[in-house]
Every structure is written in C-alpha cells, then in structure tokens.
Amino acid sequence: MITPNHPLKDGDLLLSSRKTFALGFFSPENSHNRYVGVWYNKVPEQTVVWVANRDDPINDTSGVLAINAAVVSSANNPVAELLDVGNLVLIRNSSQGSVVIWQGFDYPTDTMLPFMKLGLERRSGLNRFLTSWKSADDPGTGNCSYRIDTSGYPQLFLYKGQARWWRAGSWTGQRWSGVPEMTPNFIYNVTYVNNQDEISVKYGILNDSIFSKMTLKESGLVERSTWHDQPRRWNMYWSAPRESCDEYGKCGVNGNCDPGNRDEFECTCLPGFEPKSPRDWLLRDASGGCVRKRAARTCKDREGFVKVGLVKVPDTSKARVNMSLSLSLKACEQECLGDCSCTAYTSADETQGGIGCLTWHGDMLDTRTYPHAGQDLYVRVDSSTLRSYYKAEYANAKKSSITKSGKVAILVVSVIVCFLLAVLVYWNAKRKRKVKERHGTYSFSKSLNTSAYFEDSPGSKELDDESRRNSDLRLFSLKTIAAATGNFSDANKLGEGGFGSVYKGVLHNGKEIAVKRLSKYSRQGNNEFKNEVMLIAKLQHRNLLRMLGCCVQEEEKMLIYEYLPNKSLDFFIFDETKRTLLDWRKRFDIICGVARGMLYLHQDSRLRIIHRDLKASNVLLDEALNPKIADFGMARIFGANQMEANTNRVVGTYGYMSPEYAMEGLFSVKSDVYSFGVLILEIITGYKNSGTYKLDPVPIWLDICDHVGNSATHLHSPKKPAFVMKKSYTSRDPTTSEGANSINDVTCTVVEAR
Incomplete structure (x- = not known):
C-alpha cells in the first residue's frame, strides 16, 4: 500500500491482494511519456484499464505517486490500496473503522471493469462516464464518450464530440433497448438503478477467474471482451456500432x-x-x-x-x-x-x-x-x-339512418353467416386433426404407452397409465424446431452420436435449446426414443439433464433439452489444454455431482433406474461446470425388490461396461457403479480407458524364440490379468431378473478373482 511515508516510485508496483491488478508507471507503445495507470497483472499483454494523469504526462522516469500533505492533515493515517477489482482507493483509518474518501472508479477513463458504475449521483452531481484515448499511443482525453443521458427517460449514448453517434437506448428491465444480445449469461450480470439518489448501471462478474472488460476505442467502437489463456488474447464477443442501421x-x-x-x-x-x-x-x-x-x-x-x-x-x-x-x-x-x-x-x-x-x-x-x-x-x-x-371494414352510415327492415335483414344475415362460419371452423379443425393423426402428431401418447421396451422392463408396472398419458413434456411442432435451428443448418450442429445429430437452437423467446434428432440410419431406434422420453419425464434432479419436450411429426422424432454451453466432460478431461480449466476442487465437485445423480437414479427416485451407458461423453457441464447426466436411451427400470436382470442385447460402451454385463448380459446397480469407477479414474488421470499410454513388460515372440535357444536370455514376468471371467453356457431366458432372496438388508461379501 501507499502511505504518507512510503510513496510509489517509477519502477515500483503496487499489486492487489490476489495480484490480479497492478498499479505503476508505464509508457504506451511508441511514446516516451510516463503515466500512472492500472493494468491486468496476470495478462501477459499489458492491458491498461485506468490512467491517473492521462492529460498530464511525465517526461522522464523521475515520477513519484504520493499522498499529499492536505490529505494527511485532514485524515488520520490515510493509505492508498489497490483492490482486486482494479479500483485504487484512498482510505482514512480511525477508531470507528475505515472510510473510503476517494476512489479511481469515480473517474473512469476508457474501460469499464466489473463492479464499476456509470451514471449520475443526483446529490453530489458526480457523473461517471467513459472517454476514449486520443490514440493508441496517447491516453489523453479523446473525442468519444459513452454516458447515460438523464433527460426525459434515461438512455445510454455513444458520442463523437457533442454529436450523438450510437444509442444503446433505454432500460427495459432486462437489457438496453438497442442491445438485443444483452441476455443473461454465465459471465456477468447487470444492475440498473434509477431512484432519487442515482441513475447508474453496473456489471457484476459471476466467475472471478474470468477477466472481462468493456472498452471505448478511439475510433468510436464499444467492445466487450474476455481474456482467453489459449491462444493468449482478448476475445471480443460484442461490439457497437457495427452496421449502418x-x-x-x-x-x-x-x-x-x-x-x-x-x-x-x-x-x-x-x-x-x-x-x-x-x-x-x-x-x-x-x-x-x-x-x-x-x-x-x-x-x-x-x-x-x-x-x-x-x-x-x-x-x-x-x-x-x-x-x-x-x-x-x-x-x-x-x-x-x-x-x-x-x-x-x-x-x-x-x-x-x-x-x-x-x-x-x-x-x-x-x-x-x-x-x-x-x-x-x-x-x-x-x-x-x-x-x-x-383489412377491416368500417360502416359509413349512422345507426339512425338504418331502417327497421334493414336491421332485421342485417340480423338474419349475421346469424346465417355466424352459423356457416361455425360449421366451416368445425370442419377445418376436424380435417386438420385427421391430417395430423396420419402424420403421427397425435399418436404420441399412444406410441409411448405401447412401447415394447417399457413393457419388457420389470419396473414398468410402477408407471401407471394415467401418469404416462399426463406427461409434463411439451410437444413442439416441426416448424418451430426447424426455425429455431436454422432449418438444421450445419452451423448449428453441435455433434453426432449413436442416436443421431444434435443441434443448437434458439426459440422465438430467446431461450437456447439443444435438439437431438433421430437419424433414419441410427443404431438406436423408436424404443430408445420412447424410453428416454418416459424416463426423463418422471425424473427431476439437479444433476440430470432436463428435457424441455419432444417432437414427433411426419417422419421426424426429436428430443429437446436445455442447452448447456460447456459441452460434455470428455471435451475437457481428454484435451491437454482444456483440462487445465478443471482444477482438483472442480474435478472433485464433478465426481460428487455425478454420484448424487446416480444415487438418485438407484435409490431416491420413485423408480429404480439402471443407466447402462454412464461415460464421460454422457456427462454434460452447465455454465458453472456443474455435471448433468444425459442419454437415457439405454436405461432400464427395476422393480422395488429387483436386484439383477439379464439380457441378450448388450448395449453401452466397451471400457465402461462391467465384465459380467459385457460377457453374460448380467446388469444391476453394480454395473453403473463399475462405469462410475472407470469415469472417476478418467477424471483423475485425464486418460481414456481405451487408450494405450504405457505398455506392460509382456515378452514378444522374438524374445521367446531367443530364450528357447539361449537360456541365459532373461524374460519379463507377465503381470496378472485385471480380471478372469468364465462364460456360462447354461440356457437362460433372454430377459430374466433376480429379486432379493431375503428380507434382511445384510449382505455377505466373498473375495473372488476377476
């Protein structure tokens, strides 16, 4: 900190508590003038966000930043500190506590940082606004300003000189009228205040690890950007003005x-x-x-x-x-x-x-x-x-000019017209209903109730007919989904899996969605589609992906989910660059979140559900990197007393499947636990379970032949296999299940080689 006895000299730095920002003397590129400024300390590219003496530079390196005598005489023990939000504050300490008597955020330059206010304090008359630099080499007060105009109904304006250049508009309760892109996101939120004390706007950052700023360029362009460690540059994601309108x-x-x-x-x-x-x-x-x-x-x-x-x-x-x-x-x-x-x-x-x-x-x-x-x-x-x-018709004659017979004629004609319209509306509605039934729109509930996949599930009887029919899912029309995804354009395509393609979409109300479209060439089919719809409709948990609805129309079958911007877990842990974004605390939280979701499926939900395909690509991450389990197309329902089931149709992903399931088709809650264990190892190590990273010392045939002819040759001893499983050829029913053989909750564990 800076005290009356310890000023800041040119060459020294004052760092914030977490070393996010630095205060010191600097010279812009192609300039020998020295300025006192604040910049990001953790960003390699020096990014100055505040300048103290922008219009009064120092010609050499003899500058000193000190607390003057007037402040010392009027305040007890004044000190200057740099806060972790980039705000330089002058604090007066007393027995009653500390009071901020001056702060740099009251005098912004060309950059608006999180938690900095723009606007007018009505009582003091302090008006905070941004002004551009004169040029990239001169931080002096430029020609452009960005401020709130308080005349009439307050608005945010960009000025060039005294002329209005661009208008962000008035506050609508959610955003500025002229900034439709200003929607709630996982980076920042906005607070707007208009009362008897002040008119102000403030941006709050939701994640301290993200560096975000808004800068007014000398060209008259307002840019909002965030810092990306890879490829180590500022990424602009909004700017204005950008088109002639x-x-x-x-x-x-x-x-x-x-x-x-x-x-x-x-x-x-x-x-x-x-x-x-x-x-x-x-x-x-x-x-x-x-x-x-x-x-x-x-x-x-x-x-x-x-x-x-x-x-x-x-x-x-x-x-x-x-x-x-x-x-x-x-x-x-x-x-x-x-x-x-x-x-x-x-x-x-x-x-x-x-x-x-x-x-x-x-x-x-x-x-x-x-x-x-x-x-x-x-x-x-x-x-x-x-x-x-x-295209409305208005009567030109006055009511007083209409004769009695004319009134009767109008009344009769009106009744006839209304009757004909009612018949026409009824006939048209009936015709449309028949057309939709032919295309499958109204057969949705029926198709779910007749799902062979569900009827074969031992726990399906717990889903009563009424609860099946009254699904909470919304039925979307094909027209709505096509419009939301840009007619399923490749630009909106997020990826492709066994089910089909997944697209990002935006509904008419601005809500982002993910659309899972069943492909006619998919390895999965109608049963998996119906299975996932019925399961997700009955499951509600913070660590399970939320389904918003579905679309069954013509030949199309689609599932509509909430959109998660951070994709799946494998996108992070298997990438050498992106895995650094997941520290150990976050990886532990992800493991706990997946565990809570699995506990809900196995124990806490009304239905006991075996996922059967738990893997890194089926764990999605929301904006805060919270995990959500997805893809229930392969899931099965168990009865209340059922412990195990058997199937000839083994589905899932090799590497995540337990040996007894992969080889004999036996699955239970333990199958998901096995998959969860594999997933934990992948999260911790960052290695795929199917990858080869270090070969075991197993002898090759050339070494063995050499050993036969020369006993002096040393061979590595083979390691024990991870598990041993014998295939049973006893005839069993293709789909069987085992229930609990005792009412006791005590189990006996026998150690057996696997």
Missing part, C-alpha cells in the same frame, strides 16, 4: 431502419407516415425523415394503433413514463388514446409480462428493427391507415 437517426424522424431489407432501401416510414421528400428517398437519402400522410387526422373516431415488432424504441429524451406496476399494456393504450398529442406507446418494463407506460408525443427518432429480439412499439394511425393494415 446503428447510426443514430439513420432514417430521420418517424423513420425505421431495417437491415433485413437487402433488396430495397433499408429505411421505411413508420405506419401512418410517408417520406417528406420522395425524391431524396429515391436517391437513398432518408435524412429528411417522414411526415404524416396527407389528409390523415389522428384525433378522430375510429383511429387506433399499429404494432411494429422487434424494434429499438425511438429516442426517449422527450418521452413520458409512468412506472406504475398496476399499469398494463392495455391501460397504457387507453392512456395514449386519450391524449391527442400521443403518437406511440410501449411497456416501460418488459419484465412481469410488461408493466408501466412509455409514451411519445411528437416526432419519433432513431427506430430500427432487429431480426430476432426487440420491443413492440404501437404507433398511432388514422382510421384509413388502420383499415389498410388490418
């Missing part, structure tokens, strides 16, 4: 920018508006924006709103907000409809199904469309525009 006000007032309009002009007018200068729009210049259509009047009867979906809502600098939790979207519509100056509305907060009311009064600027995520904006239009959008 990100430019602030690209399509002018009342315009909307849609980058999906590749064949046409990307700018369009919002509903009810038309280009102010059609000639300029033909020349691809939309800076003039849009105006209300001629003769359109929006404060009359029969007007309404048109929804524009998946957008970044317009600039909220002049918008009005009502954050009442009881204000629904429908109530917000009525509030806007009752104010003739209101031009559009949306929910202020996307959480809880949409609460609060955000309204615009006047022109709307900087609206753009996103392909997958965004807010719904409801734009006020006149009755003529509403008709063209919804």
